Amino acid sequence: MANGLDDVVAADTVLSDVDGAGGHLTIRGHSLMELAGRWRFSQVVRLLFDGFFDDLPGDAELERAIGRARVDAFERLRPMLGQVAPLDIYSGMRAGMAMLPDGETLADALRLVAAPAVLTPALLRLGRGEEPIAPDDKADHAGDMLRMLNGSVPSPALAKGLDAYLVTVCDHGLNASTFATRVVASTLAGLTSSVLAGLGALKGPLHGGAPGPVIEMLDAIEASGDATAWLRNEIAQGRRIMGFGHRIYRVRDPRADVLKAVVRGLSARNETGSRLAFAERVEQVALEVLRIAKPHRSIQTNVEFYTALLLEAAGFPKEAFSNVFAAGRVAGWIAHAREQQATGRLIRPQSHYVGPVPDLVA
Ligand code: ACO
Numbered sequence: 001m002a003n004g005l006d007d008v009v010a011a012d013t014v015l016s017d018v019d020g021a022g023g024h025l026t027i028r029g030h031s032l033m034e035l036a037g038r039w040r041f042s043q044v045v046r047l048l049f050d051g052f053f054d055d056l057p058g059d060a061e062l063e064r065a066i067g068r069a070r071v072d073a074f075e076r077l078r079p080m081l082g083q084v085a086p087l088d089i090y091s092g093m094r095a096g097m098a099m100l101p102d103g104e105t106l107a108d109a110l111r112l113v114a115a116p117a118v119l120t121p122a123l124l125r126l127g128r129g130e131e132p133i134a135p136d137d138k139a140d141h142a143g144d145m146l147r148m149l150n151g152s153v154p155s156p157a158l159a160k161g162l163d164a165y166l167v168t169v170c171d172h173g174l175n176a177s178t179f180a181t182r183v184v185a186s187t188l189a190g191l192t193s194s195v196l197a198g199l200g201a202l203k204g205p206l207h208g209g210a211p212g213p214v215i216e217m218l219d220a221i222e223a224s225g226d227a228t229a230w231l232r233n234e235i236a237q238g239r240r241i242m243g244f245g246h247r248i249y250r251v252r253d254p255r256a257d258v259l260k261a262v263v264r265g266l267s268a269r270n271e272t273g274s275r276l277a278f279a280e281r282v283e284q285v286a287l288e289v290l291r292i293a294k295p296h297r298s299i300q301t302n303v304e305f306y307t308a309l310l311l312e313a314a315g316f317p318k319e320a321f322s323n324v325f326a327a328g329r330v331a332g333w334i335a336h337a338r339e340q341q342a343t344g345r346l347i348r349p350q351s352h353y354v355g356p357v358p359d360l361v362a
Pocket of ligand 1: 015021144205206207208210235239240242243244245247248289294297299302
């Protein structure tokens with residue numbers, strides 16, 4: 001029976017490796033721990049794109065090129081923001097990105113990297129009845145995203161925290177959205193078409209759509225006053241505890257630890273309110289409830305749990321969390337699209353027909 005392609009190897013990649021048993025994530029030869037909080041997002045974009053674009057500049061120039069791409073994306077998409085603003089924030093971003101040229105150049109790629117960081121604040125501001133703020137091509141990518149959202153230059157700690165988040169989610173093996181991206185790229189469609197496939201896959205709550213429900217869960221548990229009873233009832237009703245479990249990791253998701261450290265750093269500067277201490281208590285209760293309810297399965301905290309806390313502290317509403325995830329993952333999608341195209345091989349698996357057979361006419 002086909003069951004989610006669990007053990008199928010569908011690509012050779014130099015981009016990232018997920019060690020689910022050991023709890024390690026490698027990005028092009030570097031452990032995530034080495035990158036997050038130390039390398040800027042633009043440096044990691046360079047790392048991922050290296051060898052996939054001929055004209056890739058050095059780190060400093062690439063940071064500036066991403067800044068110019070933010071301005072370019074804003075100017076191209078500004079006229080149609082009003083049309084997509086009534087959609088939900090993720091669909092609005094996806095619709096905006098669909099309007100970008102479907103090319104193959106580095107400029108096309110950088111515009112796609114820039115677009116979620118530009119569109120998300122602009123659409124959130126329009127939704128609040130405020131004017132979008134134009135990008136500053138000289139600012140760093142994460143800091144500028146926060147400035148365009150909140151209207152003021154963020155604290156260096158917050159900008160660095162968001163940058164570390166973008167690095168943390170930049171790539172993660174052959175997850176559902178990356179696979180979807182590679183399938184479309186394998187047809188030799190353009191980068192925008194390929195990225196749109198990734199965007200579609202990332203929207204679902206079993207993939208990138210989980211951190212919003214994490215906030216709803218924390219709010220509901222706080223209102224109930226009894227975390228154990230609330231979580232047990234969820235399991236009894238056959239529902240999933242959001243922010244826990246992973247198809248690949250059987251130990252803690254290393255990205256959860258990276259983001260937990262970032263959120264703790266912000267908490268020490270009073271930039272997370274009282275949320276962190278409460279969330280850490282809920283995490284412990286949830287792990288215990290899951291351990292007892294699902295003894296046959298090791299279910300641990302995943303990246304989405306601490307993503308929710310970090311993005312809430314950064315001022316993003318929960319409806320926009322998947323947008324920010326996309327702002328980081330888009331770099332990985334583009335590199336995978338290029339890597340897939342370089343193989344020259346169309347992805348075309350088989351299906352196993354289990355439907356009725358026609359009567360054979362003698
Ligand atoms: N809460 C409750 N039970 C769970 C959870 C959870 N979060 N995760 C897995 N289980 C249980 C299932 O109910 C099932 O139990 P059963 O055997 O008694 O029926 C068992 O664990 C195995 O479930 P599968 O669906 O086969 O596990 P899979 O590896 O496919 O699940 C998934 C991975 C989809 C992420 C799952 O853990 C889940 O739904 N988590 C909640 C949503 C979430 O946090 N998503 C974000 C994932 S991280 C990311 O994509 C970036």
